[in-house]
Amino acid sequence: MDSLPLVGDRISLSGYLATVKYVGNVENTTGIWIGVEWDSPERGKHDGVKDGKRYFSCRFPRAGSFIRPSPQVLRGVSFLQALKSKYVEEFYGTFSQEKVILGSSNGAIEVEAVNLDKIRGKFANLARLREVSLENELVATVDEPGSIRETCPNVRGLDLSRSLLPSWTAIAEIAAELPALQRLALNWNRFPEGPLGVSKMSSAFLNLTDLQLNGTFISWQALHQVTSFMPNLLSVELGHNGLCFLEPGNPNIGADSLISSINLEGNQCREWTRICQSMNLYKNLERLILTSNEIDRIPPPTHNDSPSLNALKHLSLNLNNLNSWNDLDALSLWCPSLISLTLSGNPLVESGNEVRYTRPFIIVRIPTLSILDSTAVSTKERIDSELLYLSYISQRFSNDESGSGLAQLTREHPRWEELSKKHGTTLSTSGNTGSHQDRLSRKLFEVLVWRVAVSTPAATTEWINPTTIRALPSMSLKVFRLKIRKTLSIDKESDFSLWLKMHDDSWTELQQVDSHDLDWLGLEAGSQLACCIKAR
Numbered sequence: 001m002d003s004l005p006l007v008g009d010r011i012s013l014s015g016y017l018a019t020v021k022y023v024g025n026v027e028n029t030t031g032i033w034i035g036v037e038w039d040s041p042e043r044g045k046h047d048g049v050k051d052g053k054r055y056f057s058c059r060f061p062r063a064g065s066f067i068r069p070s071p072q073v074l075r076g077v078s079f080l081q082a083l084k085s086k087y088v089e090e091f092y093g094t095f096s097q098e099k100v101i102l103g104s105s106n107g108a109i110e111v112e113a114v115n116l117d118k119i120r121g122k123f124a125n126l127a128r129l130r131e132v133s134l135e136n137e138l139v140a141t142v143d144e145p146g147s148i149r150e151t152c153p154n155v156r157g158l159d160l161s162r163s164l165l166p167s168w169t170a171i172a173e174i175a176a177e178l179p180a181l182q183r184l185a186l187n188w189n190r191f192p193e194g195p196l197g198v199s200k201m202s203s204a205f206l207n208l209t210d211l212q213l214n215g216t217f218i219s220w221q222a223l224h225q226v227t228s229f230m231p232n233l234l235s236v237e238l239g240h241n242g243l244c245f246l247e248p249g250n251p252n253i254g255a256d257s258l259i260s261s262i263n264l265e266g267n268q269c270r271e272w273t274r275i276c277q278s279m280n281l282y283k284n285l286e287r288l289i290l291t292s293n294e295i296d297r298i299p300p301p302t303h304n305d306s307p308s309l310n311a312l313k314h315l316s317l318n319l320n321n322l323n324s325w326n327d328l329d330a331l332s333l334w335c336p337s338l339i340s341l342t343l344s345g346n347p348l349v350e351s352g353n354e355v356r357y358t359r360p361f362i363i364v365r366i367p368t369l370s371i372l373d374s375t376a377v378s379t380k381e382r383i384d385s386e387l388l389y390l391s392y393i394s395q396r397f398s399n400d401e402s403g404s405g406l407a408q409l410t411r412e413h414p415r416w417e418e419l420s421k422k423h424g425t426t427l428s429t430s431g432n433t434g435s436h437q438d439r440l441s442r443k444l445f446e447v448l449v450w451r452v453a454v455s456t457p458a459a460t461t462e463w464i465n466p467t468t469i470r471a472l473p474s475m476s477l478k479v480f481r482l483k484i485r486k487t488l489s490i491d492k493e494s495d496f497s498l499w500l501k502m503h504d505d506s507w508t509e510l511q512q513v514d515s516h517d518l519d520w521l522g523l524e525a526g527s528q529l530a531c532c533i534k535a536r
Helices: 079-087 116-122 147-151 168-175 221-225 273-279 324-332 355-365 379-397 402-410 416-425 433-443 477-487
Strands: 010-013 016-024 031-040 064-069 097-103 110-114 130-135 139-141 156-160 183-185 210-213 235-237 259-264 287-289 312-318 338-343 445-452 468-471 495-503 508-509 528-533
Touching: 079 147, 110 156, 183 433, 324 355, 355 379, 355 433, 355 477, 379 402, 379 416, 379 433, 468 477, 477 495
Parallel strands: 130 156, 156 183, 183 210, 210 235, 235 259, 259 287, 287 312, 312 338, 445 528
Antiparallel strands: 010 016, 016 031, 031 064, 097 110, 445 468, 495 508, 495 528
């Protein structure tokens, strides 16, 4: 190492990235030490305190370390050095491969790209580059003014994830020389909190539409400051940032925001009302990803809760802690324009007495839905779901004609009266319950399903303990397969095929055409199916 790094510099050691927080002596030792905060929260041993004395502070209690200056401590390269090293280099050979980590997957999705040397050959003329990925290339500094614009002026997408760039000012200096830049990925970087250089930021991101800040631990308020310099921004990713509470933003900053998509996957947000208050800043918000957070309740909005998500059309609530049907009744009030919803992984849809009714009950409680868990909701399925729902209510409340019973009915099933008028049904007090339930009993049918660990039914002679599954004729094959996977406890990694037993005792495989419903496929009451688990 020719010179010591400065506080605030970014370094890499043995593949691990860190920010320099201290340079100097440490009591009871000799020589110079470098105090660093590792990007990985569990990489270090302390939070900047050594033998009771604090030398620096860390965001996490075990992210700090002291290291010695050495040639192994890398300070990084300039943007153009990294660009030319990656895109203008000697061919690696016909069968060269590299591993590429996708987007906001937190390292979970990794693919191998084959023959990247041939692709690089086509981009040796850097001026033709449209998409540039310099992830993990240790970009640390900006080149001479004008040199980046002269070298690659047509870049529209840039990935600077896991870099050594020390500040938003450095990012702005690079972006300012890329006038066509629309997509910018800065995942897993670390930027200091504090005032931003207005002179640098104000003209750097004028055409930016997509911004990725996954794993950066940026605060919600800091995000507002940064995006205020991005007037055409449409999409923001903020996954795995440790966000717990989203403070309501400054309305003067986001009043004219065009942002229509926000991804908050993998955070720790819990309070739904507070989330809505924060999102109310974005009047054009149509897509919100809240997968893998800690939301456990959606209370109904009150007269003080003006921030309904009126424009929201697409919402992901997978892998949260919702466990009450009232949450979905409230959700439809918060999001009156909701078109698509995903809810898998919540206790409400994974367990409980009503788990077999989850899809139709969700469809009924949110009347605007046309897509649930990535599967279309047809008009026929909605009608069948509403009739099933009314039948369920009739069975629960037909014997309770008291005022308190009807009050409970209205409280637990706010759409009951509306749906009763729509379908011309009432409770048992009218004397029509029996005929109504007969209509539903004709809709629902039962099939027998055998689970066998073979590729085809012809490969087994053991038919033991079939499972009875109830379904609606309008249920799509995709939803039916999900129901079978859950009922038979088939893990997500295992694939299976479904075979229908014909009247001549032969078997025919049901082709996986998601748009076909069970009625179209010929399933009826008493149908026998073999679920053949394919060996991994």
